[in-house]
């Protein structure tokens with residue numbers, strides 16, 4: 373029997389996902405027509421012998437209940453649970469804290485997946501390689517551009533033995549172009565290894581505190597909390613690599629991070645393209661009499677699309693959206709209950725819930741490349757070109773052009789805006 377843990381973080385994380393995370397926790401934001409973490413769950417449901425998926429986070433208990441009830445109906449052979457951390461324990465702290473619950477039933481292998489990624493998730497192959505090599509854990513890595521390797525956790529891999537020789541978090545100088553993907557599988561004995569790391573850390577903390585009081589430095593009282601806060605990659609995987617207990621599995625499918633709200637658009641495109649190569653019923657099919665569809669397009673059954681509208685590629689249209697005559701949309705996500713009037717254009721953009729786009733209105737962002745989602749919104753005080761994002765309930769008046777901007781919720785835009793963050 374195998375189990376999986378998905379780290380969902382909490383309300384104080386995913387700050388780069390604002391303004392969209394102001395209304396919906398990032399893990400539930402839809403890409404490819406489904407919440408981000410649904411894609412992790414769907415991939416896990418295909419792993420042989422996987423019986424339980426546990427979400428660990430510090431959102432309130434009720435946040436994931438409706439979503440998990442739906443998952444329970446869709447994947448009845450799997451049990452779902454949400455476990456809430458008493459405070460932010462880091463990427464390994466909650467995993468360790470809830471070890472008794474994770475170990476209940478004696479799982480042989482335990483997957484761990486981050487939320488803020490979009491991936492082809494070759495989990496069956498990952499597990500097969502993990503079992504073949506028999507080490508304590510396996511990290512899934514992906515090849516990244518040498519020039520952007522410093523933005524990731526990098527792993528030095530012996531490709532013959534699959535041994536992960538070193539792990540370095542965001543290295544200043546080049547060490548490897550194999551980046552951690554946020555997907556791991558561990559043998560159940562991982563918790564004994566983690567317990568030893570925790571013991572060592574507790575001794576080091578005691579030592580530091582003793583030194584601090586000897587030098588008369590003030591204690592901020594956070595020591596007890598910090599000692600339980602554990603980072604998976606820096607505190608655990610680095611130690612596993614040093615002890616030759618970590619394997620690396622190379623993912624050759626697609627992968628990218630979903631950190632900023634802008635990165636939801638390329639993630640949406642990747643999942644829609646994946647659906648177009650499978651026999652998934654997700655994508656809209658062109659029909660005579662319109663609308664005109666190009667490439668992969670998802671349309672919720674409750675949306676009303678005028679037959680003269682032109683949609684695609686890489687477009688998701690959500691519930692109760694109304695798209696008027698002559699509207700053009702590509703590379704965009706249109707969230708629930710948005711109304712888009714005649715001849716408007718939405719390109720490289722996200723239009724938040726309840727938005728209104730007037731006649732001949734234009735909402736246009738710039739295409740982003742692979743590593744851009746890690747970049748800042750502004751550079752030297754100037755807004756960078758990126759996806760155009762309208763928060764919830766933003767109204768764009770007739771003939772107004774919003775370009776490369778981020779607009780916070782509940783705004784009425786009656787004049788053109790270029791490269792602005794509109795608070």
Ligand code: GTP
Pocket residue numbers: 379380381382385386428429430457459460461462463466486487488554631
């Ligand atoms: P950087 O990528 O380093 O900038 O930080 P980040 O917060 O964007 O990502 P991080 O690597 O810290 O988080 C990876 C995953 O773990 C995400 O899915 C987070 O939501 C989740 N996560 C991060 N910290 C915690 C935590 O304290 N508890 C839980 N349960 N999840 C966490």
